[in-house]
Amino acid sequence: MAREQLKTLTEPMYYILLILSQPQHGYGIMQEVERLTKGRVKIGAGTLYNLLSRFEEENIIIQLSEKDRRKTYTLTDKGLNILKDEYQRLKQLLSDASGLLEGGSE
Amino acid sequence: MKNKSKWVFWGFFSLDYQAMKIYLEEMAEKGWMLEKIGLQQYLAKFRAIEPQKLKFYVDVFKEGGPLTPENTDQSEDYRRLCEESGWTFITSHDYLQFFYAQENSEPVPIQTDEVLEQEIVEHTLLRNELRGFYIFLLIAGFVFINNLPLEYHILLSYTGLVSIFLLPLAFVLASLIAAYSIIRILKARSNIKKGLPIEKPTMKNARSRIIFFYGSQLIILITLLMFILVDAFLRPQILVSLLAPGIGITVGLGLRYYTKKKARKKEDSVRVILISGLVVIILINTLFPFIFKRVDESYEVTSVPEGYPIMTIGEVTKKPSNISLLTREFKPGRSPVTPIYYYYSEYSNNESLNISYYETTEPKYAEIIFKGIRDKLEKGFKWEGMTIFDRTIISDEEMKDLWDADKLVLTQERDVIIIQKENIVLKLSGSIDFNDKQTRDLIISRFFSDFSVEN
Numbered sequence: 194m195a196r197e198q199l200k201t202l203t204e205p206m207y208y209i210l211l212i213l214s215q216p217q218h219g220y221g222i223m224q225e226v227e228r229l230t231k232g233r234v235k236i237g238a239g240t241l242y243n244l245l246s247r248f249e250e251e252n253i254i255i256q257l258s259e260k261d262r263r264k265t266y267t268l269t270d271k272g273l274n275i276l277k278d279e280y281q282r283l284k285q286l287l288s289d290a291s292g293l294l295e296g297g298s299e
Numbered sequence: 300m301k302n303k304s305k306w307v308f309w310g311f312f313s314l315d316y317q318a319m320k321i322y323l324e325e326m327a328e329k330g331w332m333l334e335k336i337g338l339q340q341y342l343a344k345f346r347a348i349e350p351q352k353l354k355f356y357v358d359v360f361k362e363g364g365p366l367t368p369e370n371t372d373q374s375e376d377y378r379r380l381c382e383e384s385g386w387t388f389i390t391s392h393d394y395l396q397f398f399y400a401q402e403n404s405e406p407v408p409i410q411t412d413e414v415l416e417q418e419i420v421e422h423t424l425l426r427n428e429l430r431g432f433y434i435f436l437l438i439a440g441f442v443f444i445n446n447l448p449l450e451y452h453i454l455l456s457y458t459g460l461v462s463i464f465l466l467p468l469a470f471v472l473a474s475l476i477a478a479y480s481i482i483r484i485l486k487a488r489s490n491i492k493k494g495l496p497i498e499k500p501t502m503k504n505a506r507s508r509i510i511f512f513y514g515s516q517l518i519i520l521i522t523l524l525m526f527i528l529v530d531a532f533l534r535p536q537i538l539v540s541l542l543a544p545g546i547g548i549t550v551g552l553g554l555r556y557y558t559k560k561k562a563r564k565k566e567d568s569v570r571v572i573l574i575s576g577l578v579v580i581i582l583i584n585t586l587f588p589f590i591f592k593r594v595d596e597s598y599e600v601t602s603v604p605e606g607y608p609i610m611t612i613g614e615v616t617k618k619p620s621n622i623s624l625l626t627r628e629f630k631p632g633r634s635p636v637t638p639i640y641y642y643y644s645e646y647s648n649n650e651s652l653n654i655s656y657y658e659t660t661e662p663k664y665a666e667i668i669f670k671g672i673r674d675k676l677e678k679g680f681k682w683e684g685m686t687i688f689d690r691t692i693i694s695d696e697e698m699k700d701l702w703d704a705d706k707l708v709l710t711q712e713r714d715v716i717i718i719q720k721e722n723i724v725l726k727l728s729g730s731i732d733f734n735d736k737q738t739r740d741l742i743i744s745r746f747f748s749d750f751s752v753e754n
Contacts, residue, residue, distance in 0.1 A: 219376075220383040223407070238381040239409035243419065246362075249483045259689055262379065 309343035318505035320394040323355040336392040352402040363394040432477035451671025457526040652729040
């Protein structure tokens with residue numbers, strides 16, 4: 194189930210991986226996602242915890258350090274590839290749409 | 300502020316965790332804040348606070364569970380994350396984690412992905428609740444099948460008679476609840492597929508479930524206990540049968556306390572549970588034979604109460620009545636359909652006498668008992684894969700007429716006789732010559748005198 198879902202990332206998954214292209218701790222991820230999306234996407238603590246443990250299990254992210262019981266994570270190579278693939282897919286979606294929707298004036 | 304606390308009945312189904320939020324909000328408005336949930340899920344402790352509006356969140360933590368300690372590294376990481384996002388942790392119970400926040404604060408809900416949440420609920424709560432029901436169904440089914448066809452023993456005690464109705468009832472109730480949980484989860488799954496929100500249970504629904512489930516459970520338990528006490532009134536020794544569940548519950552509660560409060564890792568609690576299981580098995584194997592021996596000894600009597608027709612070795616062997624007895628045992632019992640029954644035995648150095656006497660309200664019950672005793676004697680006992688003490692049963696028409704019995708069978712060796720006459724069943728064995736006329740007359744007049752008078 195988890196693997197199937199990762200073929201296409203959900204929005205929260207995408208943003209978590211995006212933020213983790215730089216090392217970040219749990220609460221930092223929640224704040225950064227909210228800041229980056231200007232409050233449009235909010236990730237609950239439980240959802241984040243579950244996703245982080247799933248990503249870690251599947252070797253998509255890795256724990257870098259632990260300070261004051263605060264764990265810092267970053268993407269693995271596998272995670273970076275998944276994120277890049279998703280980015281390419283989204284770009285493709287946009288370009289596919291732009292030909293039809295933005296060229297409507299011709 | 301009032302400095303007091305109170306325990307209230309909790310009893311929520313874990314699948315109703317969404318309804319718990321509403322309940323906790325209501326309690327806070329009345330001035331009570333949840334402190335902890337104890338004694339399985341039966342009771343919750345609340346402490347007094349200033350009545351206020353608070354927000355509550357009950358979340359399902361997938362790394363919790365009945366075997367997992369309350370505080371593990373994982374649960375602390377998770378709670379810290381929740382606290383950082385604005386929720387204050389209150390307590391936890393198995394998978395469920397309880398948080399609150401001030402009314403005017405706007406913390407992000409702990410779960411923001413319904414699909415993920417549903418997946419976790421299925422893997423934790425549903426599996427956990429169903430596991431309990433499956434184990435119950437398995438045991439109940441085993442007990443039920445094991446007792447089919449119904450043994451004549453159930454006619455002999457209040458507990459036996461009442462369990463004819465209670466066992467199937469408990470079985471049906473547990474099946475209903477299991478089916479209901481599955482339906483709820485399937486509905487939630489289909490809602491998600493259709494893009495609809497998961498149906499949130501209302502307090503009213505959750506309450507009805509609590510009343511239905513625990514109410515029926517309580518009624519079954521109280522009824523059973525009441526009838527055990529009624530049976531124990533005549534024969535207090537049967538209270539020993541409560542020892543096994545008593546030990547089970549005590550050890551269970553002790554283990555739960557250790558698992559939740561003392562252990563730090565799930566592996567530790569699993570190890571302790573396995574070791575405790577072994578200790579209990581060893582304890583039962585050494586303690587129970589000792590207890591049962593003591594209980595058996597307690598049936599020894601010097602005299603038999605009035606109203607129970609008995610015979611003595613002296614009478615049947617026609618030897619002096621001052622024959623020196625080693626033991627005399629007397630076990631009486633009673634049930635609504637068998638108002639009088641007892642086992643009586645006498646042993647001397649060379650002789651023995653065993654009487655089982657049953658007086659029922661209707662001859663049809665006597666017939667069931669007669670057949671039951673006959674079959675049991677024929678089948679013997681199963682012991683370590685072998686059948687022992689199985690006997691060949693014969694009938695003797697001539698003897699039946701002589702004894703003026705409705706039914707009569709003997710063992711091939713003619714050392715055990717079972718007689719039924721109308722509502723009375725009698726099983727005799729030991730140093731008795733069943734062909735002797737004088738003995739026969741004595742037995743008939745002693746045990747079946749009512750009929751002789753009528754005739």
